[in-house]
Amino acid sequence: MNFNFGTDIAGTTFPNPIFTASGCAGSGKELVHFFSLSDLGAIVTKSIMLKPRSGRATPRMAETPSGMLNSIGLQGPGIDLFLENDIPWLRDQGARIIVSIAGETVEDYAVLARKLRTVSGLSAIEVNISCPNVENRGQVFACNPETARDAIAAVRRNIGGELPIIAKLSPDVTDITAIAQSVVEAGADSLALINTLLGMVIDTNTLSPKLSQRTGGLSGPAIRPIAVRAIYQVRAALPTIPIVGMGGVANGRDAFELVLAGANAISVGTATFGNPMAAITIKNELEELCIARGFNSFVEAVSYAHRTESK
């Protein structure tokens, strides 16, 4: 078959557009039990912070209709151990690696970028700015065009020339295109849409919030219509920016929907919890669908739902 499934994110080429979503595949160590990591377009690692993090107290999750809440709190070993242990291992697997970073201050993002600058074998860096900014009353970086810009600018200044920066945005904003515009101006090469939505579940037995942190991030098929809308809006506002789409993709049809809306690649998150093989199944189904609908290459399908407007 002649179908070209490859995709390009800010100059880096991936053999197929299906990635893992940050925080939904760990560092890939468990998933190799089910498939070869090199079969996916890329592995996006769990957002890593400067120092080791215990994360939040449990309960950290609650199932919701067609979705779930989580408040993991970015548990992880910190950047140094991560670079020592996980990156070499991922390289050995032949995986294309996108490192996701998260900070509590603008300076955190700068330091993380400097640490990554010299690491070889990375395909891109995803900047998770859906984190509370401890210098600004805990307001989430991604919820304000200025703080979002500051975090991305700090990464841009420190990362060096090569590595594409993917800014990951939160949907919990009045106008996501304004945030998108702002981070692109600050030097983001690509956007990841969308992170989870802030939600809450109350346990009607204990009569208290179910999660230890009260609120958590909503993911899964329930949020897919929000993801499609956000991707579509941002694509309309920024016609050429590469977008990594995510949010409730559970099968090839879902992935195709996000692609038509404007995603140049798709991250699979919550679906992996229900099915460890989800990303591989989605990859195969998406390829079949693109072919069935008459596309000669994946790239042709990207943003196709916008065609009527450009006519």
Added chain:
Amino acid sequence: MNFNFGTDIAGTTFPNPIFTASGCAGSGKELVHFFSLSDLGAIVTKSIMLKPRSGRATPRMAETPSGMLNSIGLQGPGIDLFLENDIPWLRDQGARIIVSIAGETVEDYAVLARKLRTVSGLSAIEVNISCPNVENRGQVFACNPETARDAIAAVRRNIGGELPIIAKLSPDVTDITAIAQSVVEAGADSLALINTLLGMVIDTNTLSPKLSQRTGGLSGPAIRPIAVRAIYQVRAALPTIPIVGMGGVANGRDAFELVLAGANAISVGTATFGNPMAAITIKNELEELCIARGFNSFVEAVSYAHRTESK
């Protein structure tokens, strides 16, 4: 039994806290086939505008995982015919009536309020401000503290002293408590939380957005965690404001969850489409649950999930 199921919204008492949600029960004419409208706390009518409205072209809806999108576009007969036909009929049914109004300009809201001022037999007026403001590039009134305030202030100035004003807010904002604060300052006596979230579905057969208007409002159980979070946040910020909660309530447990988060009454929307008797079933289940959890009155259960914080 001694359980007191009554609730109070800004001085108006309702025998029970289960209402219909605006736009999900028409004017009640079809539901009387299934139950007596006076059995519910109140009927919230479909948002009515100044003039007759055709609404949007079809398709106007798309099912989504545990939810649906709609873009009805406020189809309706306009306030004059509505007051002539629907209100007398609802009064005859013994229903408690909450009229929902919607405008395209601040002046529209003012005129609608004046028209309602002298109508007898109304329990409250709900102000749907999730409408595009034609004087401000079509930005939704509820997405900006100033325009939200202007719309509510216009109603406040024109409605006279008696009728409680319930301001209905959109969850599609960065900080819903800021909007809540703003409309309460402008004279809202109560808040309705939440309206639908902006979403989109793309048809993977036609390769175009499924709804004629491209985007639509997401409702149903999928959005319940967002509703619970919004109600909880606003309740924490405004401890005494009466809140009419809604968003994905499909059974008594769901309603109870919103009540514990801070809702003084519950509107049932999308659930009625799946089951015309939903509101009645929810009412019965909610009463049983409150009793089973040891509450002596409905009012005791309201905001109960906040108790740990006030300790």
Added chain:
Amino acid sequence: MINSKAVQMDAEIISNKRIGTYNHMVFSVDEMANGCRPGNFVAIAVGGPASSMVLRRAFAIYRASMRADGTGLLELVVAPLGNGSKWLASQVAGQKVNLIAPLGTAFGIPTQPVNALLVGGGYGSAPLFALAETLKSRGCRVDMVLGASTAGKIYAPLEGKRSVNSLTITTDDGSAGTTGRVSDVLPALIQEHEIDLIYSCGPMAMLEAITAITQQVGIVHQCSVEEAMACGIGVCMTCVLPVEGDDGVIRMTRTCVDGPVMNGNKVLWSKSRDIPDGVWGK
């Protein structure tokens, strides 16, 4: 207004048989069957207790009948296409589903014997057989045209065929009957059988094509439309079509309560799915 006979109930599946690409399903209902008229539909909750599908699915009533023991039977023809219909078609005898029926308007039955042509597309043939029987019993001549993309999608059971004077079949791919669309064969049939009245049920594009013919020839066209419905009972306003009323005003009209059977000649079919100019409130 909502069909005054509408009842909500849990109905047991009596049988579920695959016929061609369809499932013929029989449900045990009570006296409710008595209230069903050809053209009415049923709204069924799908997916079971933990379903991700929040909306009911509408199905035209294929047949409704009362048994000697006082129980009623409701029969449907289900095309397993998407999640909801596939779930329904996978349910087995003995299981129960929640349904509301009868809903919507019925085909109007002429008071005088007339020559009626019944036109069905795909599973759109379902409500036409009961209609044919009723028309026959009133002394009408009944001819039928059924069309589909391919032979397997023609639903025309033997017992159904008995109640029509003639049956013409068209398929897009020529795998059965005449190659082409139902609208291709209509003009000749109208002339040949001196048709007074056309009843139709099928995809919207087919109904539009038939209307083009009936408006031209000037004969009555009662069609059963199929617009996506969220509630099926008239409360949500999703299922509307622009229809000209008796007062000459064109309104966005609910097809679940003022339909599914409507006067096809009064529907402003519009492929573009716009709100046509002149609609009330545009």
Added chain:
Amino acid sequence: MINSKAVQMDAEIISNKRIGTYNHMVFSVDEMANGCRPGNFVAIAVGGPASSMVLRRAFAIYRASMRADGTGLLELVVAPLGNGSKWLASQVAGQKVNLIAPLGTAFGIPTQPVNALLVGGGYGSAPLFALAETLKSRGCRVDMVLGASTAGKIYAPLEGKRSVNSLTITTDDGSAGTTGRVSDVLPALIQEHEIDLIYSCGPMAMLEAITAITQQVGIVHQCSVEEAMACGIGVCMTCVLPVEGDDGVIRMTRTCVDGPVMNGNKVLWSKSRDIPDGVWGK
């Protein structure tokens, strides 16, 4: 790391019987049964194709065995409590469910014959019977305590009882055995049977109470914990507990891959569900 034997498959339900307040369910699996050890669990997708439940449910393996024909059997004890478990318990023989097994750690088997006390709460008894058989076959003395709120929630099938030297039952309401909790009867049993090692499985509060005793008396405590799991395979980090490692560092440790069987004496049980001071990365 994930259990190296883990396999994902569609498994047919062979039988599903109500026993007390539980469902005993048997699934046909292939050689996978060979890899299952007492303590391992299975993760099952629930709700069918249009399910609103996106997460698998974990169930302790009650028994796993190979049949002469080379097929394997997997047995579970399911308490139908919430949406997922109710759905599973309502499935009938012949239907298939998707499962992943074996997952997680197994109970460690002592190399020398010892005196073991097995403590189960509610359906927590499920994995203990296979464990008892294994211990017996290694020459251990095996005593068992089962507790529950009420008699109907004690799961103790006849064939299971055969492999234990003694069985003590406690219920909160006194409807069977001793009134009280398992922790009330433990100290006496530990002394009486000169217990070297305690295995436990049940609600977290019970495990915590047992740990208070084992830490005091200074005996080994292998417990199977039950923390809410989103993925069951180690990728989501929802299922953690603060556990002291061999290096003395307390880490938030995944109970799906480094558990469910853990050294109870090394778990920092904390009712408040805080991150205890001293946890790495706090």
